Amino acid sequence: MRISTITMYEQSLNSLNRQQGEFLKIGQHISSGRRVVNPSDDPQAAALAVGIDQAKAVDQQYANARVSARNSLSQEESVLNSTSDFIVRARTLLVQAGNDTLGDVDRQAIGLELQGIYEGLLGQANSADGNGRFMFGGFQDDTPPFVQGADGKVSYVGDSGVKGQQVDSARLMPSVDNGQAIFKSADDADLFATLENLIGTLATPVASEADKANLQSVLATAGKALGKSFDNVLAVRASVGARLNELDVLDVVGGNRMLNYEQVLSDRLDLDYNKAISDYTLRQVGLQAAQKAFVDVQKLSLFNQL
Template sequence: MRISTVTMFEQSTASMNRQQSDLMKVSQQIASGRRVVNPSDDPQAASRAVGVDQAKAVTEQYSDARISARNSLSQSESILNSVSDAVTSAKTLLIQASSDTLSDVDRESIASELKGVYETMLGQANATDGNGRYLFGGYKDNAPPFVKDAEGNVQYQGDSNTREQRVDASRLLPVNDNGETIFKSVPSGAGYVAEAKREDGSLNEGNVTFGGPQIRDVGDANYGEDFRVTFTSDNEFNIETFDGTDWNAVQTDVYTGDQDGSAQQVSYAGVTLTLQGAPVAGDSILASQAGSDQREPDLFRTMEEAIRVLENPADTATKKADLRNTLNTAMRDLDNSLDNVLTVRASAGARLNELDVIDAVGSNRMLNYEQTLSDLVDLDYAEAISEYSLRQVGMQAAQKAFVDIKGLSLFNYM
């Protein structure tokens, strides 16, 4: 078989090009630090690497979301700490105001200080985050959640939802609590609270004061049921319960708490009220489970009632009874509010701890992705350098062979 000179040149050129291509490929790998520079280098590894890259990007997004969630929860937790301090300060002031040695001027001074605590609470309830969104308005975060109406009473204008953020593929985490949960709720298991008011909501006209309510028997068949003591005369009262539509008398008794300064204990549903003083027909003492429909919890209303009674002189027996009863009710409400705020704060702290756990899991996941990606596309430098040296030798051999073949001629031997 005859091999033409053109064929020899073409084969030599092809060999050199192939060796040069292999050398360039290894050079690119060393320069980039990657074994798979182009998808054609290893189609299967390149395909798997794309999937790992996407999973890695999603994990990084969740990591950024956790940073945002942690900032919101940390800010909320800090504000809740301030609210609990304010409630404690208010309770301290009410205990001080309960002293019989104080004059009307002294109580008015305490009311002025209590107003400052009240305004502080209102400011904290309307706190915003770094983006100007209100923290405690639920999803209605573009306006203050707590506003004063025309009568000066604070009303909640937010919604009952809780803003949530996805911090991991399987976890949608609440990052803020709404204002109702914090300022208009009580913890589960809160006891009874009593309030002295007539059926129409006006103040009692007599001077009956109450002590308690004290829980005597949680095993009573009616325990947990709201009831009220309504005076039908100065020496008789009814115990009434609410059937969902109206109040109905379930028991009638004689009242002796206004005789000789003695006190009378009234019991129902395993709960006891201690009553003392002279009533007027229509006066009423409501004993309701904290957080029930008959008396919905409201921290701001509690503060407003306490400020009202401290600002007005207690110069009559009726006003003195109102002072004692209102402070008694307010202190119980503040105890329940403090427990509730601390419960919400503990929940925020638990969510912060959960974020730490999710962060740790996310970090481990990122390490696994990095290792998998490295196994798929990263370069083994020792192997690549050896390959590079081998390709250099191959390239030099191809060049030397071409030079030798190019110089062959029969005329050199003639």
């Protein structure tokens, strides 16, 4: 069987192209540091990489949610700290107001300071987040949750909803409590109503034994209500602290999971440089041989023999 010059030429050219393609492919792997550059390099590993990338994207969303939840909880914690301080000061003033040696003017002065505490608490209760949304109105976050009516009394107009963040695959975390949970005690007393009644009583002159008895009764009732409100705020603060600690734990778990993803990707996709350089050298030799063979085939034409 005779082999024509053109057949030899085509075979030599195909070999040259194949060797050149393999040489360039290895060079691409070395430059990228990856064993799998195109899906055809290892379809199974490429499919695994797609799945892991999707899992990493989901985990990143959880991480972003944890940042958002931490910001909200930290802001709530700040409000709770201020609220606690206000209540502690109010309880101190309450004890002072019960002193029998005080006159009407003294009690009125205490009432004025309690009025400032009252307004400070109202401001805290209507705190807004960085986006201008009111924090403690539940899902009704576009208007102040605590409003003061024409009679001067404060009422809660938010709802009982609790906003949450999906901070991990199996954890929907409450990221901020509503105003009812914070500013009402266990027996459903409104903190503001307690202060309103107390301030009004201190502004009223004590002219008789009946007035004194009424004052002491109001002070006792207010003392109990403030104590319950304080305990309630402490309970919410403890819950917020626990959630912040949980976020720290979830951050560690999420970070370890990300490291595992990276390790799996590295094991399956990263290049073995020693083997790659060895293959690169061999392909380079093969390409040089194919180039020489191609040149030699070109010289076989009969016209070159004339």
